[in-house]
Amino acid sequence: MKKLIKLSLLFLLPFAVNAQELISKVPQNATVVAKINANNFFRYLPVDEFNKSFIGKSFLAAAFTDSTATVKDVQNFGINLSASAYYYYQQTDSIGYNVFLLPIKDVAKLDQFSTTHGNKFTQDGDLRKMDNKDSSTVVMWNKDVLYVINASLKDEFFKDSLIAKRYGIENVRFFGQDDDADIIDSVSVDTTTLSTTTEVEEVVEEEIDEVAVAKSDEMYDDYYKKLAEQTTIKNALKYTWLIKKVDELNNGKFESISTVNAYSSRIDNNALASVWLANIGDLYSNFTPRDLKFNTLGIFGAYKSLNANLYADNESIRINTQVEIREAEAKSFAKMYKHKLNRKFFKYVNSEKTIGMVSYALNTEAYLKEIPKLMMSAYGTILGGKEDEAALGAEFFSLLLDEKAIAKVVKGDALFLVNDLSSREVSYTGYEYDEDYKSIEVQKKKTETLPNFLMMFSSDDTSFFDRLLKIGMNRNLLSLDNNLYKIEVQKDIFDVYFLIKDKMVFCGTSLTDLQQISNNSYKANISKKQKNLLAKNNFTAYFSAKNLVGKIPKEEIGNIETLLTLNKTLGGMGDIYIKSNGIKGNIVSGEMVSEVPAGHQNAIKYLFSLIENAQQK
Amino acid sequence: MKNDGSGDILITINLSQSKTKVASLMLLDSINGYKVPSKKDIQAKMNEAVSYLKSKDGISNIKQSIDFNTYIATLSFSFKNVSNLNNISNHILKNQNIKSSAASYTYSKATNTFVRNYQYVGKAKSEYNKLKEQDRAIFKTATYTSIYRFEQSINKQNNPLATISKTKKAILLKCSILDLINNKVNISNQIQLSK
Numbered sequence: 001m002k003k004l005i006k007l008s009l010l011f012l013l014p015f016a017v018n019a020q021e022l023i024s025k026v027p028q029n030a031t032v033v034a035k036i037n038a039n040n041f042f043r044y045l046p047v048d049e050f051n052k053s054f055i056g057k058s059f060l061a062a063a064f065t066d067s068t069a070t071v072k073d074v075q076n077f078g079i080n081l082s083a084s085a086y087y088y089y090q091q092t093d094s095i096g097y098n099v100f101l102l103p104i105k106d107v108a109k110l111d112q113f114s115t116t117h118g119n120k121f122t123q124d125g126d127l128r129k130m131d132n133k134d135s136s137t138v139v140m141w142n143k144d145v146l147y148v149i150n151a152s153l154k155d156e157f158f159k160d161s162l163i164a165k166r167y168g169i170e171n172v173r174f175f176g177q178d179d180d181a182d183i184i185d186s187v188s189v190d191t192t193t194l195s196t197t198t199e200v201e202e203v204v205e206e207e208i209d210e211v212a213v214a215k216s217d218e219m220y221d222d223y224y225k226k227l228a229e230q231t232t233i234k235n236a237l238k239y240t241w242l243i244k245k246v247d248e249l250n251n252g253k254f255e256s257i258s259t260v261n262a263y264s265s266r267i268d269n270n271a272l273a274s275v276w277l278a279n280i281g282d283l284y285s286n287f288t289p290r291d292l293k294f295n296t297l298g299i300f301g302a303y304k305s306l307n308a309n310l311y312a313d314n315e316s317i318r319i320n321t322q323v324e325i326r327e328a329e330a331k332s333f334a335k336m337y338k339h340k341l342n343r344k345f346f347k348y349v350n351s352e353k354t355i356g357m358v359s360y361a362l363n364t365e366a367y368l369k370e371i372p373k374l375m376m377s378a379y380g381t382i383l384g385g386k387e388d389e390a391a392l393g394a395e396f397f398s399l400l401l402d403e404k405a406i407a408k409v410v411k412g413d414a415l416f417l418v419n420d421l422s423s424r425e426v427s428y429t430g431y432e433y434d435e436d437y438k439s440i441e442v443q444k445k446k447t448e449t450l451p452n453f454l455m456m457f458s459s460d461d462t463s464f465f466d467r468l469l470k471i472g473m474n475r476n477l478l479s480l481d482n483n484l485y486k487i488e489v490q491k492d493i494f495d496v497y498f499l500i501k502d503k504m505v506f507c508g509t510s511l512t513d514l515q516q517i518s519n520n521s522y523k524a525n526i527s528k529k530q531k532n533l534l535a536k537n538n539f540t541a542y543f544s545a546k547n548l549v550g551k552i553p554k555e556e557i558g559n560i561e562t563l564l565t566l567n568k569t570l571g572g573m574g575d576i577y578i579k580s581n582g583i584k585g586n587i588v589s590g591e592m593v594s595e596v597p598a599g600h601q602n603a604i605k606y607l608f609s610l611i612e613n614a615q616q617k
Numbered sequence: 618m619k620n621d622g623s624g625d626i627l628i629t630i631n632l633s634q635s636k637t638k639v640a641s642l643m644l645l646d647s648i649n650g651y652k653v654p655s656k657k658d659i660q661a662k663m664n665e666a667v668s669y670l671k672s673k674d675g676i677s678n679i680k681q682s683i684d685f686n687t688y689i690a691t692l693s694f695s696f697k698n699v700s701n702l703n704n705i706s707n708h709i710l711k712n713q714n715i716k717s718s719a720a721s722y723t724y725s726k727a728t729n730t731f732v733r734n735y736q737y738v739g740k741a742k743s744e745y746n747k748l749k750e751q752d753r754a755i756f757k758t759a760t761y762t763s764i765y766r767f768e769q770s771i772n773k774q775n776n777p778l779a780t781i782s783k784t785k786k787a788i789l790l791k792c793s794i795l796d797l798i799n800n801k802v803n804i805s806n807q808i809q810l811s812k
Contacts (some may be wrong), residue, residue, distance in 0.1 A: 409752040429687050437764050437787035448637055 028255040030088035044604040049590035078109030100148040151242040271309035300330040329588035335366035338580030351527035364412035375551035414457040454508035538582040632688035699724040700740035735805040759794035769810040776806040
């Protein structure tokens with residue numbers, strides 16, 4: 001059976017898709033749903049190419065352990081490679097089910113695979129089933145679908161001794177361990193329970209007096225024996241519930257998740273794979289111990305559903321993530337995100353040279369006004385009864401700040417560029433020893449590589465920075481030469497220069513760059529792609545591996561061969577970037593893109609070639 | 618060390634070769650999960666060491682310096698007898714929760730022998746192994762140098778790593794810190810001085 005479970009898990013990694021819609025078998029109340037669209041995968045990497053690839057061969061070798069197996073081919077499992085496979089998680093307060101669904105194309109092949117690999121199954125009409133009482137998992141299939149159903153009880157549920165008793169379960173504690181009192185304290189149940197606890201405590205105290213140290217081994221044995229008994233009861237209960245679930249899947253009727261708009265509107269059928277979480281807050285709450293839960297519920301309360309779609313096509317691999325936000329918070333976010341990057345920054349981006357960049361644009365005034373509110377809604381519940389005081393504090397914070405004036409000084413956008421790597425000689429103190437081993441201090445030199453960065457942000461009121469820089473001058477922390485301020489402390493790390501120009505504040509490590517910006521001779525040429533990215537998004541991070549080629553000094557790597565290999569790898573990599581264009585309605589979205597470099601047909605083949613190359617080394 | 622067993626000691630910690638790295642680290646509160654001590658913290662630790670030394674019998678003339686430009690720190694003091702040093706190193710080891718019983722330094726006037734007894738402490742390696750790969754790299758170029766200087770000439774010594782100066786009055790031992798951590802070298806030595 002393990003073989004079949006493993007097989008279905010392996011299948012969920014790269015395969016599945018459209019013709020057979022297993023979505024009708026995913027219940028409406030599933031809290032996590034994942035989908036893999038094999039059709040979109042094999043469209044870019046044909047089955048025979050997959051079979052021959054390193055991953056394909058490893059996968060097939062792991063699956064077909066039977067030496068008499070005929071041709072090792074991914075099609076021999078009987079799985080439908082042009083339909084979608086699903087995973088979902090469904091839960092009650094007491095149990096959670098992980099369910100995998102694989103579409104079947106040729107049930108005879110699956111039966112044969114199962115038999116030749118020693119997986120004994122029972123057959124009832126069209127339904128094949130593998131289960132045993134000691135397992136938490138049932139595997140079953142018919143001509144359309146293969147199910148793997150795994151169940152796990154929620155320990156939290158049985159911590160309540162009244163509930164546990166209902167199922168004949170006793171919460172066994174090791175001698176002297178007394179955590180029940182705390183729990184009951186916080187839940188504050190009826191007196192029956194309280195008196196039970198008192199009894200337990202009394203018994204414990206008596207035992208301390210009577211039990212000699214020599215008996216401790218016996219106590220251990222007794223404890224573990226009781227624990228094993230309880231585990232047996234719990235496992236039996238789990239199995240009963242699991243079988244009920246299996247019957248429900250076979251015979252029950254339920255509404256599909258496809259009828260839930262929050263799911264169907266956010267899952268893209270063109271994606272290679274998708275994941276959907278019904279509610280981040282609920283999911284968090286389900287996995288949090290209950291005595292902690294009451295206090296921390298608010299932290300994720302503002303977040304509702306989450307979904308991610310993975311795409312791979314001729315141009316790129318992309319992961320697009322969306323998070324649904326509660327209305328009140330969505331309004332706050334919308335105000336904060338209503339800001340664009342200063343277009344004047346584009347004059348200083350040289351796309352052919354820039355190794356990496358990060359940009360952000362947030363409305364400072366809105367940010368200062370909204371943050372106290374957001375903090376209150378997220379962390380208010382932690383304060384346990386002091387919410388009013390905290391709200392007053394937040395209000396007071398707002399009163400103190402003149403948000404408009406601050407927003408004039410720091411508008412809320414910034415661009416950080418890493419343009420180059422530079423080597424420089426640094427001196428350090430070492431020792432030499434004379435004939436009598438008396439140490440003599442000597443100045444030695446070594447070369448270090450440092451990144452050259454240039455940062456800029458907008459300010460409509462630069463007088464604040466003018467004054468700040470002047471204070472720095474007065475304290476001898478800065479020096480001034482031709483509009484350029486230079487930091488005179490910590491010079492061992494970087495030379496850092498400042499410049500205020502055209503309502504922008506610049507800060508950078510290259511004197512030439514800053515001088516050229518100051519006298520309007522800075523030459524840069526931003527690509528259309530990067531311009532669009534920066535202009536349209538509130539947040540971007542960009543890394544161009546090929547612009548790093550030739551910039552890493554040999555000293556940093558050690559030898560020329562490794563450096564050449566590294567340069568070759570970097571040169572063959574596509575650009576990678578992350579972007580977020582803020583909030584639309586109540587959905588915050590972000591995307592990570594890894595571009596397919598020239599010379600590769602598509603993203604899947606590119607990824608497989610990377611793995612293939614890594615294996616050859 | 619003088620003939621009567623008294624002497625002076627100078628301990629120097631030189632991070633100057635990594636000063637760019639150290640200076641960048643000092644700008645941060647913490648890195649890779651470790652708290653970065655501030656200049657104040659470092660000075661306080663040094664002051665702690667000085668006041669501890671002041672309370673010890675046989676220790677005098679304590680001087681310390683920390684240069685935050687070159688990242689070189691020194692601590693020097695005089696001792697009445699070599700055995701005074703053992704109490705100090707025992708105290709330091711105890712503070713680090715390391716059990717140590719063997720005396721580190723002994724000097725016998727009768728035989729004119731100076732013995733540095735080094736015992737490998739496994740904790741150094743286990744602590745080092747707990748570090749992340751990138752943090753371990755810091756130790757790769759670190760070295761340990763010790764010089765003992767005597768009034769009499771050195772007749773012989775038994776550590777293959779050590780060399781005696783031309784004047785025969787001093788002995789130098791240099792090894793990599795990494796070798797010390799991994800117990801690849803032993804810095805024990807038995808030095809026979811002339812009568």
